[in-house]
Amino acid sequence: GAVVSQHPSWVICKSGTSVKIECRSLDFQATTMFWYRQFPKQSLMLMATSNEGSKATYEQGVEKDKFLINHASLTLSTLTVTSAHPEDSSFYICSAPGTASETQYFGPGTRLLVL
């Protein structure tokens, strides 16, 4: 099946710094990718839809200036958590639809810890 990778798999940073997370579709192209956040013992929450060549679409309550999304190519979307704070510590997961759009393939996730 299709493979989606994320980098880094985990990151620890100081409060106030910015962190960039990459999401790549390894063997297929994705004009759309999705970013989710998951807190411990909770479900995945959709944050935004990343659109290649255009602005991302953010879900209600998600600060677009806080979570910058760039989808510069058909295989890469990045999520930058700007001025990270401890409450941003979470598990960030991306996904991309397969060629048939019927299924979505998820990355392995990036665990962010802000100290």
Add this chain to the structure above:
Amino acid sequence: DAKTTQPPSMDCAEGRAANLPCNHSTISGNEYVYWYRQIHSQGPQYIIHGLKNNETNEMASLIITEDRKSSTLILPHATLRDTAVYYCIVRQNTDKLIFGTGTRLQVFP
């Protein structure tokens, strides 16, 4: 809001069939039923999906009631590696996936 209702947790003995129910009483005619699972600290994994007919693949079977208001995911011979949170999601094919709270399945020896 999630359009599905699932029990928060279930147990299953290894080697036995695991039957995970899902209610989706407000499903519309062009919405599919999808099942994903998430093993601890990993990204979700696609299992199966269907519209109205029962479906089977190498991982599981999906049984959808005739009125489409509920469905059951069946893992025919559960193993310890099937321990995960299972999410039932209703969506149109091009819609984004909205996750509910899922069912935490614990397979025990």
